[in-house]
Amino acid sequence: MEFSSKLLEQAVxxxxxxxxxGKRTALRLVLHLLRQPETQTRQLSDALVSLREKILLCKNCHNISDTAFCEICANPARDSRTVCVVEDIRDVLAIENTGQYQGQYHVLGGKISPLDGIGPGQLNIRTLVEKVRLGQIDEIIFALSANIEGDTTNFYIYRQIENFPVKMTTIARGIPVGDELEFTDEVTLGRSLMQRIPFEGSQKLN
Amino acid sequence: MEFSSKLLEQAVxxxxxxxxxGKRTALRLVLHLLRQPETQTRQLSDALVSLREKILLCKNCHNISDTAFCEICANPARDSRTVCVVEDIRDVLAIENTGQYQGQYHVLGGKISPLDGIGPGQLNIRTLVEKVRLGQIDEIIFALSANIEGDTTNFYIYRQIENFPVKMTTIARGIPVGDELEFTDEVTLGRSLMQRIPFEGSQKLN
Structure with a gap:
């Protein structure tokens, strides 16, 4: 695309x-900003820059945070001895939105994925293992994606802490609430049969 | 969505x-910026703010421009007596990308659309009519969208200048190059039959 304006070109x-x-969408967004009051662009720009410059990682759980310890870790009502291990902050948000979890988190920052060049050293695994070794955790809940990288990461962590007295669980895999049985993939359906749960307990949340 | 960080929330x-x-895409974009070097966010922010603060509208054609007259209007090689009338800057870019046009433009800033509350007064029509009245234009090429608002706008301008010695044309409507005849809508196919062109001239561009 040829632009008649260097300012426009740079923004796009x-x-x-x-x-x-892409370039086309970028142009649409930029032209939209031009039609809005100047304050909107200024607010957008300020929000992005101050986020990037001021954001911290929670010293306890590695979640992104405005302060040295994130709101969740700083909350005394949360159970610090139950830790849910997740990939990134989006998973924290998703679990928080359920309102069902009162423990803390541990954000790994990704999964072990040799194909993408991500090894255990790039993830926040050491600090988790350290907490377990110091006996600070009663239960670890693995909540990584149910794929090969997630399983590898779970297993890697498991091997590091298997000799310590910590309970390890994973979130339940099964058929999503509201889904039709016939459209569920075989692996999920198979797992949900093998890992069936007592009927009395299954109705709790609905 | 509940965020553990006010900075993040504001950016999203x-x-x-x-x-x-939406919120979900915004979160993805913002988290992407957090993973990139700080300079990228800074550059993005600077580009948007300086575009919004410094951009001008060309005094001749109303195209957006870094200077009082845009690069196209300031270019002496362009034919200032042929003016292509378009809705907005995206149309200018699209036509410039063809490399087939050597005249100037006149950017209306929209189409007459009473349903959206846009009347002739909100568009850059007066300056175009003025140029015609002063005898500065030999040919006006209407290149608005082929819909009812585009046709209304063309006709409104036509009525204002019909008594002046200016040639008025519209860009050809027809079957896009490479398209199958059977999938073309009836209106386009009908028009392309009625406004058929001599075979010798039709092969020029391909």
Whole structure:
């Protein structure tokens, strides 16, 4: 695309560096900003810059946070001896939105994935193992994605802490609430049969 | 969505004010920025703010421009007596990308659309009519969208200048190059039959 304006061109180039945004979409977004009051662009820009410059990682769980310890870790009502291990902050948000979890989190920052060049050393695994060794955790709940990288990561952590007195669980895999049985994939359906649960307990949340 | 960080929340809110971007996409974009070097966020922010603060509208054609007259209007090689009338800057970019046009543009800034509350007064029509009245234009090429608002706008302009010695044309409507005849809508196919062109001239561009 040829632009008659260098300012426009620069803005489109920068916006289109964001993932999933091509030149055409970037142009649409930028032209939209031009039609809005100048304050909107200023607010957007300020929000992004101050986020990038001021954001911290929680010293306890590695979740992103405005303060040295995130709101969840700083909350005395949360059970610090139950720790849910997740990949990234989006998983924390998803679990928080259920309102069903009162423990803390441990954000790994990804999964072990040799194909992408991500080994255990790049993830926040050491600090988790350390907490277990110091006897600070009663239960670890693995809540990584149910795929080969997730399983590998779970297993890697498991091997590091298997000799310590910590209970390890994973979130239940099964048929999503509201889904039709006939459209469920075989692996999920198979697992949900093998790991069936007592009927009395199954109705609790609904 | 509940965020554990006010900074994150603010950034997501601002990004999701952009058209077609929901909270979930905004979060993905913002987290992407957090994983990139700080300079990228800074560059994005600077590009948007300086575009919004410094951009001008070309005094001749109303195209957006870094200077009082846009690169196209300032270019002496372009034919200032042929003017292509378009809705907005995206149309200018599209036509420039063809490399087939050597005249100037006139950017209306939209189409007459009473349902959206846009009347002729909100568009850059007066300046175009003025140029025609002063005898500065030999040919006006209407290149608005082929829908009822586009046709209304064309006709409104036509009525204002019909008594002046200016040639008026519209870009050809027809079957897109490479398209199958059987899948073309009836209106386009009908028009392309009625407005058929001599065979010798039709092969020029391909």
């Amino acid at each position: 180039i920068e916006v289109s560096r964001l993932p999933g945004i | 809110i601002e990004v999701s004010r952009l058209p077609g971007i």
